[in-house]
């Protein structure tokens with residue numbers, strides 16, 4: 085996929101993105117966050133809108149306040165309620181008094197935004213676009229620049245540097261597909277993501293992300309047409325060549341697809357068999373290198389097939405609807 089990279093950005097300072105828009109990259113680099121969360125500054129007549137305040141890091145909050153200089157921060161917009169995007173919101177609100185705008189049903193239990201947004205809500209030049217999938221309360225925000233250029237703050241829905249995590253129960257693969265189709269059908273010229281650099285020709289990458297998920301779903305369906313599978317067994321089968329460190333993510337991903345297929349009535353979840361031991365953690369993986377003496381590939385294959393069969397019969401197996 086045509087992901088973009090960028091050198092590590094300067095910290096603690098405003099970096100210009102597009103006319104009237106700049107960002108501070110928070111000091112939370114990581115495997116899920118790339119160089120860190122993008123906290124966007126959007127200048128308007130009344131003051132500055134901050135989109136995604138970032139993680140609750142005192143230095144990041146101080147950087148934001150310093151970057152605003154004497155200018156008034158008039159509102160805080162959230163793409164979604166994950167900590168790396170909204171953690172700094174309470175601290176910033178305490179200093180600035182700015183109201184927090186977010187989707188009307190928060191992904192955080194018991195949390196209510198000061199300004200409750202819906203799909204298509206308009207606020208200070210922004211139009212909210214409800215895009216659940218990565219998170220149920222995920223909003224993208226469209227802004228039309230003075231020259232007519234349409235941009236979309238795409239949060240974690242579509243990111244330039246990586247695909248999004250869709251992990252149930254808050255992640256919803258069916259919603260994610262619909263939300264990708266939703267943004268692909270729009271004519272935004274640039275996406276400004278929650279992590280990573282500006283994304284030009286954004287519909288191309290969004291379409292690739294959708295095709296990639298569809299390919300994975302096709303592989304799942306092909307396996308299910310042969311036999312029933314449990315989530316763990318199917319993940320071990322489909323991601324056999326992947327880094328073992330990604331095993332948990334792979335399992336969550338297969339589960340997300342399976343719940344989508346179940347919701348669509350394509351796949352059925354079978355009742356668990358109470359007679360089988362439920363605790364088979366994973367398929368055995370042969371260490372790289374030559375086979376140990378006395379062990380043939382046929383023995384390994386048989387052992388794997390046997391384990392796979394047991395996985396198949398393990399609780400909560402899935403099969404194709406007939």
Ligand SMILES: [Zn+2]
Pocket residue numbers: 164166218219240
């Ligand atoms: Zn997120």
